[in-house]
Amino acid sequence: MEKPGRLLTAMVTPFDREGKVDYDQAKRLALALLDSGSDGVVVVGTTGESPTLTNQEEIRLFAEVKQAVSGHGAVIAGTGSNNTTEALATTKAAEKIGVDACLLVAPYYNKPTQEGLYEYFKTIAQSTSLPCIPYNVPARTVANLAAETTIRLSKIDNIIGIKEASGNLEQISRIIRETDDDFLVWSGNDSDTLPILAIGGYGVVSVASHIVGNQLKAMIENYLIGKVSEAAKLHQHLLPLFQALFIVSNPIPIKCALNHLGFEVGKPRSPLTEPDEKTATIIRDTLKNYQIDLKIVPAAAKS
Numbered sequence: 001m002e003k004p005g006r007l008l009t010a011m012v013t014p015f016d017r018e019g020k021v022d023y024d025q026a027k028r029l030a031l032a033l034l035d036s037g038s039d040g041v042v043v044v045g046t047t048g049e050s051p052t053l054t055n056q057e058e059i060r061l062f063a064e065v066k067q068a069v070s071g072h073g074a075v076i077a078g079t080g081s082n083n084t085t086e087a088l089a090t091t092k093a094a095e096k097i098g099v100d101a102c103l104l105v106a107p108y109y110n111k112p113t114q115e116g117l118y119e120y121f122k123t124i125a126q127s128t129s130l131p132c133i134p135y136n137v138p139a140r141t142v143a144n145l146a147a148e149t150t151i152r153l154s155k156i157d158n159i160i161g162i163k164e165a166s167g168n169l170e171q172i173s174r175i176i177r178e179t180d181d182d183f184l185v186w187s188g189n190d191s192d193t194l195p196i197l198a199i200g201g202y203g204v205v206s207v208a209s210h211i212v213g214n215q216l217k218a219m220i221e222n223y224l225i226g227k228v229s230e231a232a233k234l235h236q237h238l239l240p241l242f243q244a245l246f247i248v249s250n251p252i253p254i255k256c257a258l259n260h261l262g263f264e265v266g267k268p269r270s271p272l273t274e275p276d277e278k279t280a281t282i283i284r285d286t287l288k289n290y291q292i293d294l295k296i297v298p299a300a301a302k303s
Helices: 023-034 055-069 084-097 114-125 147-153 169-177 190-198 209-224 228-244 252-261 277-287
Strands: 007-010 040-043 074-078 101-105 132-136 161-164 184-187 203-206
Touching (some): 007 209, 023 055, 023 209, 055 074, 055 084, 074 084, 084 101, 084 114, 101 114, 114 132, 114 147, 147 169, 161 169, 169 184, 169 190, 184 190, 190 203, 209 228, 209 252, 228 277, 252 277
Parallel strands (some): 007 040, 007 203, 040 074, 074 101, 101 132, 132 161, 161 184, 184 203
8 A cells, every 4th residue: 555655744624713614724724734845634633623523524624635635645534533333434435535544543532442442443444445544642542552452453454554642662662563564653743753763663643744844854854864963953953843832732732823824724613722822922932943834825815
């Protein structure tokens, strides 16, 4: 199966002033991200506020973004859920649309056992021909996808890799060591990207790549060609930005940053809120220290 790419952006979902999904702005954003270093976009992930989108909104976003991208980069659909039946239906709908892969978050809230997690991912993968990428983010889901379970899942043909946001380098090292070379590990945390590359990882599903995509790509490429010190310098330079973009719950900071820069994506949906002024000031002040790679689309140019 074709690899989706090393630098994938977990794309925000733009909303208009009434809080409705702004599909046109979502298409503009996807194209702008692909023009500023990203190999592909993840639509309707955590950063895309999947918990507050309706299924109809999700499926329309998959379709609109896929049509807009038109072969320019990969579109990975976030089709996971804590309801296996719902995840199956959404994955099948995404496959009909023609997305390039699906990202399957570990079920949240109901706290399954490792066997339950294995059966969930296996059931969805076996229902589709799409490449499937489990997403381990225990800070959000409570249940950690153990290394042993990921290694079992790697034996399923169309489970091509994992987005690992556990921050547990020992666990991630074991996954890399005990899976085949074609099983890919993407970092789920921007700040872990270089360390995960150093232990054999493949890339990152990034939030910061909304605004510094070319710089993140340069960090990855420098590491891959052996310019480790150059990659480390870029990592150190970008680290304060990584931290600022997670100062409160994602995607609150990245939406604040994009709106401040002039790429309007609206407010987060309730129960998320905009940052308070102290937090917003930290985000805005941090941005002053960085070159912005994203091409800003002025409001007047949208029509």
